Amino acid sequence: MESENTPSEFKFHDGRRYHNVENAVYPMPNDENEQDRLHFQHFLMRYLMQNNFSAPINHILTTPGAKILDVGCGAGSWSFDMATTYPNIEIYGLDISPLQLTNTKPKKFTFIKANVLEGIPFEDSTFDFIYQRFLSYAYTKDEWSSAINELVRVLKPGGFLELMEPSPSLFDLGPIAKRIWDAQSSLVIQRGVDLEVYQRLEEYLQNQGLFRKY
Known part of the structure; x- marks a missing residue:
């Protein structure tokens, strides 16, 4: 299920490479500089959380053949880390952009190029x-x-x-950082993005009627 890169999968602007998925609002690049940022972000989050997850899934991680899906896997940092730490489970990383491998892929990691909004290419459950x-x-x-x-x-x-989604509230920004943040926020809001979605995730899940909160 690996995908070969073709020129039509990317577009370029001001020296940066981006996905070329029609109607996808995600604005960030997918080039090597962005991969470096995503790797740094992953290890920073792991340090801050002292873990790669907060769900009570230790029983899953010790079950051979258990399947885990990383949605919007980006550079694959979280997936690779999990696949290396828990070698008995199967990790699937899904993203709209092809995965640009910069190191050896873990044995039980599979990349899927797909858009959640067009359907995840797996059966129910x-x-x-x-x-x-x-x-x-x-x-x-x-x-x-x-x-x-x-x-x-x-x-x-x-x-x-x-x-996991962040609060858009930032503190102690200098004038340059504030201009950058305001411009970025304005751009994504124009695309229909909800910067306050972190406040609504619980509501979305409650509407399913299938979840208990942990």
Whole structure:
């Protein structure tokens, strides 16, 4: 299920490379500089959380053949880390952009090039744990319910879904950083992105009527 890169998969602007997926609102690049940023972000988050997840899934991680889906896997940092730490589980990373490998792929990692909003290419009730982090820029406000519906579809009964999105509140910004942040926020809001989605995730899950909060 690996994908070969073709020129039409990318577009370039001001020396940066971006995805070329029609109607996808995600604005960030997918070049080597962005991969470096995503790797740094992953290890920073792991240090701050002292773990790669917060869901109570230790029983899943010790079950041979358990399946985990990393939605919006980006550079593959979280997936690779999990696949290396827990070699008995199967990790699937999904993203709209092809994965640009910069190191050896773990044995039980599989990359899937797909758009959640067009359907995750797996049968119902496939995954024991689904992890999605920092995709507030990837969906419009109107798309979040559909995205979560699709995640729920491929999650096993009794499985765990972990969503993590940031608050847009930043503190002690200097004048240059504030101008950059204001411009970036204005851009994504024009695209229909909901910067306050972190406040609505629980509501979206409660609307499913299938989840207990941990």
